[in-house]
Amino acid sequence: MKAAVAVALLTAFAWFLLRAESQAAVALLLGVGVVAGVLAPRLRMGGGSERLAHGLAFAALLVLAALLREDDFSLLLIARILIVIVACLGLNVQFGYAGVVNFAGASFFGVGGYTAAVLSRSTGMPHLLVLVAGGAAAGLIGTLLLLPVLRTRGHYAALVTIAFALLLRTFLEVNDTLGGPQGLKLPELRVGPLRFNEPVGLGAFEGSFYLRYVALALLVLVLAFAVVQRLERSFAGIALDAVRLDETAAASFGLDVAWWKIAAFTLGNFVTGVAGALSAFMIGFIAPNNYNFAESLIFVSILLLGGIGNPWGLSLATAIVVLLPEKLQVIQEYRFLLFAAMVILILLFRPAGLLPRPMRRLGQVR
C-alpha cells in the first residue's frame, strides 16, 4: 500500500515537473523534490516486494505517457531518460559488478548509433535487427580493447578507455564516409507495418508519435533491466562480485577472472550499443559531437550519483541528470560544470551515492 502511494506521488510529481512552464514553478517543484528526497528515507519505504515495485513503476510510466500523450517535448524527454538508463545499465555491469572501468560509454553508445545509421541507410535489414546489430557492433569493437583492458587495471585501464574515447571521436570527425563533423541522417524507424514518425491514433485515443518511441524504449528498458537484475542475482553476479572485490581470491577459488571480465565488458557494451542505436533512430540524426568524452563522463557521473551497482539508483540519477538541465534552462549551458562539481562533492562526502547498492538478499530469489 505504502509503495503504491509513493509511486502515485512520484508520478504526480513527474507530471507536474514535465508540464511546468515557468522557471519559478520548476524551481519550486525541484525544491519540493529535494525536501521529499531528504525525508523519504525516514519513512522506511524499503522492504516491500520487488515484483510489486517493478509493476508499479511500469504502470506509472504508462500512465504518465498517456497523460502527456500530446506533449512532444515531454515524451521525448521520457524516452531519452529511458534510453540513457539502458545505456547506464550496460556500464553498470562493467563498473558495478565486474569492476572493469570504462570511460568510453558514450563512444560505445555512438558505435551503436553509427551502426544503426549505416545499416538502415544502405541495407534493407529490418529495423529491430538493426538495433541488435548496433549492440553487436559495440560489443565487437569493444573486443579490440579487451587485451589492454584485461592486462591493465585501475588508472592504466582508465587510460586505455579514455584514449579510445578520444580516438573514436577524432576518427568520426575526420572520416568522410561517416559524414565527418556533419554526421548522418537516419531514415524513419519501422517495425513491420508500424511507422514510428506518424501520429498515434487508436480510435478515440490520439497522441504524439513519440509515444511509440517511449513504448519501444520502455520495452528495451524492461528487457535490459530484467537481464541485469537476473544477472546480479544469479551465480554470475556472485562470480562478478568476487572478481571485482578481490581478483586473487576469486582466481584461487577457481573463477576464470579474465573470462568473467570479458563477459561483463562485452555484455555491457552490447547493452549500451543497443541504447545508442535506439537513440539515433529517435533523434533521426547523429554527429560526432553527441559522443564526446564529456558525455562519457556524464554516464559515469550517473552511475556514481545513483550508487554504483544499483539499477534503481542509476534510474533515479538518470532522471535527475537528464531532466534538470532541460527544465531549468538557466543551467543548460553550465551542465557539464555543475555535474562535474556535483560528482566531486558526492565522492568527497557521500561516496556510496544516492541509493547505495543494497546487500544481496539471496533468500528471496524465487
Add this chain to the structure above:
Amino acid sequence: MSASLVAQYVMNGAMLGMMYALVAVGFTLFFGVLDVIQFAHGDVVAAGAFAGLLAWAGLSAAGVTSPALLLVAVLLAAALATALLGALVGRFIVLPIKGAPQLNVLLVTLMAGTVLREAIRLFYPGGSQPQRFPALLPSSGWNFGAFHLRLDNVILLAAGALMIVGTHLFITRTRLGLAIRAVAQDEETARTMGIDFRRVVLVTFALGSVLAAFAGVMDGLYYNEVFFGMGLLLGVIGFAAAILGGLGNLYGAIVGGFLFAALQTVGAVALPFASAYKDVFAFGVVIVLMAIRPTGLIGERVSERV
C-alpha cells in the same frame, strides 16, 4: 626524403616531445609522492596557458609593448596560477580521498579537470573558440638549405631543457627535494623522520603544475593558438608518456615524452593516410602499447601481495 625535410620533422618532434615530457614529469611526480594519478593535470596545462594569455591581454591593454616584459609576465602569471591550482587540487581534492578506491580518486580528478575545462570555456571571454596566442619570441631564424631553423623554437627547446634540468637539481640537491624523494620511497618512514607530509605533497603538486604551465605556454607560443580542450589531449598523451617511462620514474617520463612524440611524427610521415588521422594514430599507439607493456616500457615489476 630530403635532408631538410627530415630536419624539419625532427624539429617538430623535438618540440612536441619537450611539451609531452614536461607534462609527463608532472604526472610522475604526483604518482611518486601520493600513488595517485592526477587526471586534472592536463587541464591545469590549459589553465596555465589561459592565465598567461590573460596576463598578456591585461598588460597589452595597459600599454605595455615590450615583448620581453610581456613574456616574463605571461610566464609568471601562468606559473603562479597553476602552482596555486595544483596545490588546491592536491589539498582539497586528492588528499582528502587518498585512501579511497582507485576509481574514486581517478573520477574525482577527472571531474576536477572537467570543472577547469568548462570554467575556461564558459568564463574566459570567447573561451569556447580557439584563442590566438601572441608571438612573443623573435621570429628570425637561420636557413640551412631548404630547412628553416626558427629562433623561437630553439629558445623554447632550450628553456624546456632548462626547466627539466632545474627540476632534476631541485629533486636531487635540495632538502625539500630530498623530502620529496623520501616520501615517494616510503611515506610512513618519511613521516616518522619528521617530514611534513602534507607540505611535501603540496610543494610537489605546485612544482609539477608549474612545469605544466610552461608546457601550456610553450604550446601556445608554438601553435599561436590555445583552446579550452587542449588539456584533454595533452593530459592523455602526457599520462601515456609517463606510463611508457614507468610511473614514478622522473627520467622515464622524459624519455617517454620524446618517444611518444617520435612515434607520432613517424606515424604522421610514414603512414599512407591523411595527416587528419594523426591523433587517431597517436591514441591507437597508446592502446596498443598498453596491451603489450601494461606497466610501461621501463615499467615497474608488479607482483600481487596477498
